[in-house]
Amino acid sequence: MKKIVLFAMGLVLSSTAIAQDKGIETTIQADFVSQYIWRGLDAGSVAVQPTLGIDYKGLSLSAWGSYGLTNPDDTKEFDLTLAYTTGGFNIGITDYWFSVGGDPDGRYFKYDAHGTNHVFEANIGYDFGPLSLQWFTNFAGNDGVNKDGKRAYSSYVEANVPFRLAACDWTATAGAVPYATSFYGTSGFAVTNLALKATKDIKVTDSFSIPVFAQVVGNPCSQKAYFIFGFTLQP
Numbered sequence: 001m002k003k004i005v006l007f008a009m010g011l012v013l014s015s016t017a018i019a020q021d022k023g024i025e026t027t028i029q030a031d032f033v034s035q036y037i038w039r040g041l042d043a044g045s046v047a048v049q050p051t052l053g054i055d056y057k058g059l060s061l062s063a064w065g066s067y068g069l070t071n072p073d074d075t076k077e078f079d080l081t082l083a084y085t086t087g088g089f090n091i092g093i094t095d096y097w098f099s100v101g102g103d104p105d106g107r108y109f110k111y112d113a114h115g116t117n118h119v120f121e122a123n124i125g126y127d128f129g130p131l132s133l134q135w136f137t138n139f140a141g142n143d144g145v146n147k148d149g150k151r152a153y154s155s156y157v158e159a160n161v162p163f164r165l166a167a168c169d170w171t172a173t174a175g176a177v178p179y180a181t182s183f184y185g186t187s188g189f190a191v192t193n194l195a196l197k198a199t200k201d202i203k204v205t206d207s208f209s210i211p212v213f214a215q216v217v218g219n220p221c222s223q224k225a226y227f228i229f230g231f232t233l234q235p
Contacts, residue, residue: 024056026054046069060082088132111141120141172196198215199213212229213232
């Protein structure tokens with residue numbers, strides 16, 4: 001698995017060198033959130049979530065992290081995603097790393113399937129314009145187990161509907177886990193994420209603005225609800 005990740009990174013970097021920076025887009029930004037909610041699950045309190053990525057003709061490599069600002073016990077996260085998008089179709093692989101998991105020492109470069117903090121996930125999806133659909137499945141690493149105690153190949157499916165209302169950009173989200181897995185804490189099919197998010201740019205100068213967002217999230221499976229506020233900084 002380590003060789004696959006290194007090969008994928010080398011492929012993107014080689015493409016970058018050949019292109020000689022022409023047509024390459026770079027993303028540098030950081031989100032600040034009042035609470036980290038992931039697919040309807042509580043993943044931590046106030047956090048900063050930086051992103052660094054490059055994109056060349058639909059092929060992208062990005063790094064994303066989450067670090068708690070108020071609670072030292074919050075799990076740290078560092079993700080690498082290799083993805084390809086063409087038209088409305090997209091496919092990708094993500095290497096999630098968490099500071100807690102199979103390895104009590106939290107070592108990043110430990111890929112032993114029985115003692116790693118990495119989770120490897122594949123996704124496929126399509127953006128139809130008024131509606132986008134995504135399917136995610138864990139295929140390696142520190143995945144959860146099913147009712148029989150075997151690897152669950154934990155999956156999650158999500159639908160997003162973007163729209164504009166009252167000078168804000170809105171997104172309605174519905175997400176579900178299709179079958180039992182300890183990774184998401186479900187015993188069968190379960191709706192885990194019903195969310196509504198609104199984003200509005202706050203103009204600071206003629207050339208700089210700050211996107212501010214608020215989001216209401218409900219998890220019918222866990223019977224929990226959350227209200228989140230955040231903003232994004234980027235050049």
